[in-house]
Amino acid sequence: MxxxxxxxxxxxxxxxxxxxxxxxxxxxxxxxxxxxxxxxxxxxxxxxxxxxxxxxxxxxxxxxxxxxxxxxxxxxxxxxxxxxxxxxxxxxxxxxxxxxxxxxxxxxxxxxxxxxxxxxxxxxxxxxxxxxxxxxxxxxxxxxxxxxxxxxxxxxxxxxxxxxxxxxxxxxxxxxxxxxxxxxxxxxxxxxxxxxxxxxxxxxxxxxxxxxxxxxxxxxxxxxxxxxxxLLGTDGTKMSKSRRNAITLAADADETARLLKRAKTDSERHITYDPATRPDVSSLLLLAALCLGRTPQQVAADIGSAGAAALKKTVTEAVNEYLAPIRARRTEYAQDxxxxxxxxxxxxxxxxxxxxxxxxxxxxxxxxxx
Structure with missing residues (x-):
């Protein structure tokens, strides 16, 4: 250089x-x-x-x-x-x-x-x-x-x-x-x-x-x-190292699933992307969209009235698939x-x-x- x-x-x-x-x-x-x-x-x-x-x-x-x-x-x-x-x-x-x-x-x-x-x-x-x-x-x-x-x-x-x-x-x-x-x-x-x-x-x-x-x-x-x-943390506040509400790049698939399972949502079953009135649901939709290369609205439309459990399942699968190659490289570098x-x-x-x-x-x- x-x-x-x-x-x-x-x-x-x-x-x-x-x-x-x-x-x-x-x-x-x-x-x-x-x-x-x-x-x-x-x-x-x-x-x-x-x-x-x-x-x-x-x-x-x-x-x-x-x-x-x-x-x-x-x-x-x-x-x-x-x-x-x-x-x-x-x-x-x-x-x-x-x-x-x-x-x-x-x-x-x-x-x-x-x-x-x-x-x-x-x-x-x-x-x-x-x-x-x-x-x-x-x-x-x-x-x-x-x-x-x-x-x-x-x-x-x-x-x-x-x-x-x-x-x-x-x-x-x-x-x-x-x-x-x-x-x-x-x-x-x-x-x-x-x-x-x-x-x-x-x-x-x-x-x-x-x-x-x-x-x-x-x-x-x-x-x-x-x-x-x-992106909000799993507790609905700013994602932060110190608040223990973040999914780290080093987290494995099981830890990611556990963290997202307890992520905040709301009581409305139909899933929509509305950051102003539904910040927790919208943040999860955004995270899935970023990992899938889609828009949050498209992800929300796919989930529809399937509810928060389906939303969290979608997000978990999207995050784990997206991070899999990054995590594999990280594990390899950690050996040296x-x-x-x-x-x-x-x-x-x-x-x-x-x-x-x-x-x-x-x-x-x-x-x-x-």
């Missing part, structure tokens, strides 16, 4: 619209344009994406982000996939079972089709130069800006920490370092992550203005808005832990080379390259 950061098309940097200035409709329109450009010339894009190692990934993750990562990779987009081990500590006091969780993430990535030859899988803690970017980046934002970030406010409200840490408050700046260390110019995000990305754009712009001397050291990355559907460690070691080496080059450029721009 070429470790030299790619040149960013000006259309994807300073001239591109932001969520603050043009609103959501403009961001959505911009995403549509970006999708067209990806198909025409995927090599002009570099994507940063990833997950925190806090447990096994589930179907919400898969249909929300993982499937799209593989799609972009297969189109030819350069991918950096970060396992954000330091960021585990943003909302909890201790990072439990970290080694196991990191390996589980690598297993999930490989099983779904992330190819280490085309996508760089790496961890925060193994790339010192990335984390060192946090220091100059913090000097470019005010405390007031950090305090009013809506995503951070929500994360603080749901934090498991005994007190809010400095890492939690500066979480968006750390994410900016994640994106900008590799000069990522495209970030797949949900709408709730747009404030984080907007701060990354602000940091890139301010660094360029203050230290660039007429040159754009960093791109201002674009948001590629996710059209991913919202040395390969998992090799994958991570090689990815860390590639990420370090990119981060070292970026930090050297930053030091030169700041006249601190001694």
């Amino acid at each position: 070429n470790t030299t950061p790619q040149t960013v098309d000006p259309d994807t940097s300073a001239s591109s619209p932001s969520a603050d200035t043009l609103g959501m409709s403009a961001v959505q329109a911009r995403s549509a344009v970006l999708e067209e450009r990806i198909l025409k010339d995927p090599g002009q894009f570099r994507v940063l994406t990833g997950d925190r190692p806090t447990g096994r990934l589930h179907l919400g993750h898969y249909f929300g982000t993982l499937q799209n990562r593989v799609r972009l990779q297969d189109l030819g987009v350069e991918m950096f996939v970060i396992i954000a081990d330091y960021q585990v500590l943003t909302d909890r006091d201790v990072a439990d079972n970290l080694t196991t969780h990191v390996e589980e993430l690598v297993l999930d990535y490989l099983a779904i089709g992330v190819d280490p030859a085309r996508s760089t899988i790496f961890t925060h803690s193994a790339v010192p130069a990335l984390n060192q970017l946090l220091l100059p980046f913090l000097s470019l934002v005010s405390v007031a800006e950090l305090n009013r970030n809506p995503t951070v406010k929500d994360e603080i409200n749901h934090s498991r920490q005994s007190a809010v840490s400095g890492l939690m408050l500066t979480y968006p700046v750390h994410q900016a370092a994640d994106i900008l260390f590799c000069k990522g110019n495209l970030v797949p995000v949900g709408q709730d992550q747009l404030p984080h990305l907007e701060l990354t754009r602000t940091i890139a712009r301010r660094f360029n203005d203050r230290y660039g001397n007429g040159t754009a050291v960093f791109p201002q990355p674009d948001a590629l808005l996710s059209s991913a559907p919202l 832990r040395a390969y998992l460690r090799q994958t991570l070691r090689e990815g860390n080496e590639r990420a370090r080379a990119v981060a070292d080059a970026t930090l050297a450029e930053v030091r030169a721009a700041m006249n601190s390259h001694y």
Whole structure:
């Protein structure tokens, strides 16, 4: 893989619209344009994406982000996939079972089709130069800006920490370092992550203005808005690792059947797709539809008045059939832990080379390259 950061098309940097200035409709329109450009010339894009190692990934993750990562990779987009081990500590006091969780993430990535030859899988803690970017980046934002970030406010409200840490408050700046260390110019995000990305754009712009001397050291990355559907957990709330309401990619067929058997539905026997008034039934229909390559309405029409038991049977069969090849690959990779460690070691080496080059450029721009 070429470790030299790619040149960013000006259309994807300073001239591109932001969520603050043009609103959501403009961001959505911009995403549509970006999708067209990806198909025409995927090599002009570099994507940063990833997950925190806090447990096994589930179907919400898969249909929300993982499937799209593989799609972009297969189109030819350069991918950096970060396992954000330091960021585990943003909302909890201790990072439990970290080694196991990191390996589980690598297993999930490989099983779904992330190819280490085309996508760089790496961890925060193994790339010192990335984390060192946090220091100059913090000097470019005010405390007031950090305090009013809506995503951070929500994360603080749901934090498991005994007190809010400095890492939690500066979480968006750390994410900016994640994106900008590799000069990522495209970030797949949900709408709730747009404030984080907007701060990354602000940091890139301010660094360029203050230290660039007429040159754009960093791109201002674009948001590629996710059209991913919202899948509810088996208890009718948001699907989450911590709520124990999710079907993980690693779950076997029997466990999947048990989880779906106790999934919430409602008292109406005739099955219809109506997310507004029947969210639990509709989420199950959507899950079956995603696995079957059909629409939720088509799945509902097939079930008709057969009731919740028939719905759950349909969903269980669809999920287990869809996940069977992924689970088989996962089981195969799990037999070779040395390969998992090799994958991570090689990815860390590639990420370090990119981060070292970026930090050297930053030091030169700041006249601190001694």
